[in-house]
Amino acid sequence: MNKPDSPQGSQSAASLNALSKQMLDAGHRVHSALGPGLLESAYEVCLAHELNKRNIALTRQATLPVIYGGLRIDAGYRIDMLIENQIIVELKAVERLPPVHEARLLSCLRLAGKRPGLLINFNVERLRDGIKRMVNHL
Numbered sequence: 001m002n003k004p005d006s007p008q009g010s011q012s013a014a015s016l017n018a019l020s021k022q023m024l025d026a027g028h029r030v031h032s033a034l035g036p037g038l039l040e041s042a043y044e045v046c047l048a049h050e051l052n053k054r055n056i057a058l059t060r061q062a063t064l065p066v067i068y069g070g071l072r073i074d075a076g077y078r079i080d081m082l083i084e085n086q087i088i089v090e091l092k093a094v095e096r097l098p099p100v101h102e103a104r105l106l107s108c109l110r111l112a113g114k115r116p117g118l119l120i121n122f123n124v125e126r127l128r129d130g131i132k133r134m135v136n137h138l
Helices: 013-034 040-053 099-112
Strands: 058-063 066-068 071-073 078-083 087-092 116-121 131-135
Touching (some): 013 040, 013 087, 040 058, 040 087, 099 131
Antiparallel strands (some): 078 087
């Protein structure tokens, strides 16, 4: 993945916020229909379907190489979803989110050169309790 040309990336903060809102609305729709307790992969497929219906471009299981000292390391890291090549989304279906999940999202944001990221845990009664928005300050 290429780093954006500017710290803002190719979209304005307002358009990224609007895109995040659409993403979260789609997540709420999926969670309302399915509820908690399923596997992460089921939520991922359903969320991708919901976003596709909204004509939002996404890549599922996008590869994320590690770049260290000019060396590219393809270590098998993957991003659950990359929305419009701008927003990284990590999906979980766990009882609670330990801090390591937040740290992983921040690492992915740094490695990919992206600013906004969403960490969404579907294994909650109310989805709003399972959402964490994070920003890489580049």
